[in-house]
Amino acid sequence: MVQTMRWFGPNDPVTLRDIRQTGATGIVTALHEVPNGAVWSREAIADRKQMIHASGLEWDVVESLPVHEGIKTASNDWDALIGSYRDSLINLAANDIRVVTYNFMPLLDWTRTDLEYAMPDGALALRFDPVAVAAYDLHILKRADAAVTTDPELVDAATRYFKALTPEAVDRLERTILAGLPGSEESFDSAGFRAALSTYASIGAERLREHHVRFLRAVCPLADDLGIRLVVHPDDPPFPIFGLPRVVSTESDLAQLFAEVPNASNGLCFCTGSLGVRADNDLPGMVDRLGSRIGFLHLRSVEREPGGAFHEAAHLEGSAEMAAVVGAVHRLSRREGRRIPMRPDHGHQMLDDLNRLTNPGYSLLGRMRGLAELRGLERGIEWASDRG
Structure with a gap:
């Protein structure tokens, strides 16, 4: 796996210098200052990439290039919004950035209480x-x-x-x-x-799936030509909330999406935390069965609680079967001859970070602990595999 860390740009309290010292070689980031639906300019992408490169790191993955709500609801400005998305992909490819994360969750992104x-x-x-x-x-x-x-x-x-x-x-x-x-x-x-919920009054799960497929059919041919892999992040949490449909929550959801849009660019950000909330998602098996579609890995674990609650566990603990997942990733990597970007997703706020300004889930030390544990797990699996 290519070891990366998420960075939220120049205003992130975790600096690029901090990340360099964790052992990560790559950065996962976005132009968060650009409004949803606007084009990411070639120059702005190049400037951000140069900033990252100057720190001794590489910009490996975009997370995320947002899909505007007007695309999700198929509003009247759909054509213009698709045009802007395509232009951003062209500009990313011109800067040799080839993995682009997005999600298709209505209104709310990941949610915690x-x-x-x-x-x-x-x-x-x-x-x-x-x-x-x-x-x-x-x-x-x-x-x-x-x-x-x-x-x-x-x-x-x-x-x-x-x-x-x-x-x-x-x-x-x-x-x-x-x-x-x-x-x-x-x-x-x-x-x-x-007010925003009213825009989804007539959009149920099947219609949202149709809009997702329509979006991919509009952008994947271009992404194929550009050599970009678009990787969808699963729903978080992976079930409906506030009456809003969720359509990227299970293996069957993903299998249907890849069958509907078989383009090589239609890929998956495999998030063990989001998918792992559901006990019916067999995470190691999903890596084996969907592996060719996986272009990016979020490795974290949740502890499922009675009644549907869950909390973020340490990376090698909880309900994720992380050793089995990383073992499946190792087999995938050997089988396809490629290294997949990975980041330790979320992390506990701990030690000195308890007294520092942090982004929830994205403090430095908890993620560094997770990266170190995942690095050790991967090396142990490699060692055992090499010795038969």
Whole structure:
């Protein structure tokens, strides 16, 4: 695997110099300052690439080139937005950047309900609690059909949860869900979110799948010609929330997507954390079966909890079967003769980072620990494989 680390640009509290010292050789980043739907200029890409190269690192993967909501909803400006996306791909290829991550999640990117979940060792993790989401949906957002689409037992639990919240906790929950986590492509307040939800009133899962396929059929032929691999990030969490459909959550979702759009450029960002939330996703088996489509790896583990909650575990712990996953990646790499970019996704806030400004999930030391553990795991698997 090519060892990389995510960097959020010049304003990231984790610097390129910091990342260089973790042992990573590559950077995963984006032009976060460019509005969604605008073209990434060739010059801006070149400037950012030169900044990274000057630090002794390479820009290996774009994460992400956002897909505008107008593409996801097939709005009237679809043609113009597709044109801008194609132009950005052309400009990335001109700068020899060939792996481009995107997602097709409606409105919200990855979602959590607690950014400071205390672990037994004193580190802080990210956590998702469906009860907290339902409490927000029912009693803060007050989505019109929330009570109808929420399981009755969850409605009762959410009501009890909400009644126990202080005004400060209500505000914190709203901000955590809507304000946008690192790398998120949109952020809202509750009024704005309610308005945005209306744009999906007539878009269910099948229609969103159709829009996803339409997007790929419009851009993949160009990406094929450019030698770019477009890698879709799975839904996080991998199930519907707030009445919004999610269509990149399971192996069957992915198999259908690749069957509908068989272009070589139609690829996968294999995120063990997102996919691993679902116990029915066989992660090592998915690497074996979907391996030719995998162009980028997010390696992290979640600990599944009763009732559908989960929190971010240490990289080699939790529910991900990380040793089996990396073993499957090793077989894939040997079989296809290629190294796949990998980054340690998320990480606990720990040690000195507990007293520093950090992006949730993206503090330095927790990710460095994860990278070191994954590096050691890979080398151990290589050693055992070489000796039969």
